[in-house]
Amino acid sequence: MAADDRVHALYYERTDDGDLIRHRQSTADGEWSDPVALGHDDERNWGPDIVARPNGSLAVVYDHALKDFRSRGYFTAWANNRWSEPLALTPDDGGEVGSGHIAHGVGDDLAYVYIGKQLSPNDHFQARYRWYRNGQWGPVGTFTDGEVDAWHTNVERRPDGSMLAGWDVGLGGSETTVYVVEGRDGRWTQPENISASSSPGERVHFAFGRDGTDHLTWFHKVAGRPIHIYTRSGRPGSWGPTQTPSKGYGGFHFDPDIAINERGVRCLVWGWDGGDDAELVYSIDPGGGWMPPRRVASIGWGKPGLPSVDVDSRGRFHVIWNQGIRGYNEVYASILEVP
Numbered sequence: 001m002a003a004d005d006r007v008h009a010l011y012y013e014r015t016d017d018g019d020l021i022r023h024r025q026s027t028a029d030g031e032w033s034d035p036v037a038l039g040h041d042d043e044r045n046w047g048p049d050i051v052a053r054p055n056g057s058l059a060v061v062y063d064h065a066l067k068d069f070r071s072r073g074y075f076t077a078w079a080n081n082r083w084s085e086p087l088a089l090t091p092d093d094g095g096e097v098g099s100g101h102i103a104h105g106v107g108d109d110l111a112y113v114y115i116g117k118q119l120s121p122n123d124h125f126q127a128r129y130r131w132y133r134n135g136q137w138g139p140v141g142t143f144t145d146g147e148v149d150a151w152h153t154n155v156e157r158r159p160d161g162s163m164l165a166g167w168d169v170g171l172g173g174s175e176t177t178v179y180v181v182e183g184r185d186g187r188w189t190q191p192e193n194i195s196a197s198s199s200p201g202e203r204v205h206f207a208f209g210r211d212g213t214d215h216l217t218w219f220h221k222v223a224g225r226p227i228h229i230y231t232r233s234g235r236p237g238s239w240g241p242t243q244t245p246s247k248g249y250g251g252f253h254f255d256p257d258i259a260i261n262e263r264g265v266r267c268l269v270w271g272w273d274g275g276d277d278a279e280l281v282y283s284i285d286p287g288g289g290w291m292p293p294r295r296v297a298s299i300g301w302g303k304p305g306l307p308s309v310d311v312d313s314r315g316r317f318h319v320i321w322n323q324g325i326r327g328y329n330e331v332y333a334s335i336l337e338v339p
Contacts, residue, residue: 001310001318002052004028009320010048010060011331019044021062023078028312030335038076038083040064046071049101051157061089061100061112071096073114089130089137095119099153099167106161109133111183113153113165117146125149127167131186143181143191144169151176155183156206164214164236166194166204173224175200180216182236189236194218198242199230207258207266217256217268226254229270231290245283245290250274255306261315265338269296269319271304280304280321284338296334299323 001007005028012019013035022035039045044065051059058078064086065071074086089112090097100114110132115125127143127150144150148169155165163183170176178194178201194216195201201218208214213233220228229246232239246253251274260266266285272278272293281293296319307321317336322329 001312002056003054004056005312005314006052007310007312007318007320007333008050008052008058009331009333010050011322012045012048014327018042019046021045021048021060023050023060023083026333032333036083038078039074039086043067044071047098047100051102051104053104059102059104059110061102061114063097063100063114065096069096069119070094071098073097073100073112073116075102075112090114090116090140093118098125099151101154101156103155103157103163103165105157105163105184108135109161109186111155111163111165113143113155113167115150115153115167117149125151127153127169129155129165129188133186138186141188143167143179143188152203154204154206156208158208158214159210164206164208166206166216168202168204168218170200173221175221176202178202178204178218180204180236192236194232194239197239198232199228201228201230203255205257207260209260209264210262211264215258215260215266217258217270219254219256219270226252229253229256229268231258231266231268243290245293246270246272249281249293251278255304257307257309259309259311259317261311261317261338263315265315267309267311267317267336267338269307269309269321271307271321273303278303280307280319280323280332282317282319282336284336286338296321296336297332299332301325302329305329 021039026032048062073090097116126146153167166180168176179191182189201220204218256270280296302324
């Protein structure tokens with residue numbers, strides 16, 4: 001979501017040339033532009049993430065993967081009505097990367113987080129990062145030691161320009177441990193184990209209130225099945241109780257994202273699979289607790305995944321997600337208005 005309430009959407013499209021990234025933008029009235037290509041024009045361009053900066057420019061990171069599974073993280077920016085040539089952010093060392101995310105800080109600061117490893121069954125994914133400051137990218141740093149795989153990095157900007165980053169650590173498909181860390185001025189604090197005082201889980205996402213409160217959400221697999229959606233509010237080192245907005249709804253629950261508007265109303269969206277039926281659902285917390293989940297839409301086919309939610313200057317929540325079956329998905333958008 002840009003400062004002018006323009007919504008920017010990224011997705012990749014399967015073509016004969018490869019999985020290629022497309023960018024579309026909409027006005028506040030919901031009129032969408034034609035798709036514009038960015039990134040590489042071949043192979044697999046996966047996992048794009050985008051932020052809109054106050055000066056109107058856009059910053060994007062994505063993974064470019066080859067057929068032999070080697071991959072690197074890349075950066076491109078939108079300015080003066082064009083996308084820049086992709087810039088490699090990870091070394092050409094024959095390894096693989098994933099889960100790249102980007103956030104903007106104070107001034108021209110950017111933080112890029114991702115996971116990376118060598119193409120070896122004996123190597124493990126590390127959670128890593130790079131800072132962009134004073135016109136240049138700094139060296140690659142690491143959040144984790146690589147003794148156990150790290151997964152699902154994320155980073156987002158607080159209103160004051162500081163950042164919160166997160167990831168989870170553990171065996172693939174198991175109950176993993178969620179960590180968060182604060183960032184500012186090219187530095188990170190010591191990681192905090194969120195699961196130690198709450199529950200295991202993965203794919204942590206953030207929202208930030210104007211009152212200085214941080215809001216977390218993640219989901220929890222039990223015996224390999226995604227069962228619970230959690231939220232927690234507070235600040236690093238001082239978190240409140242864990243809430244479970246998915247409780248009592250039945251089925252499988254996964255891929256949550258969260259946003260909060262200027263009035264302090266929170267919106268939580270996530271994927272739900274009830275077996276014979278599967279849709280994107282949402283819950284609203286107007287201040288007194290999470291309301292029972294409702295469907296964002298009734299698409300009626302496929303399964304939802306990887307929703308993103310943001311808020312405009314009118315307090316409306318804009319949701320974009322994909323829905324489909326293995327090998328074919330469609331991208332949907334919806335606006336949720338809160339009384």
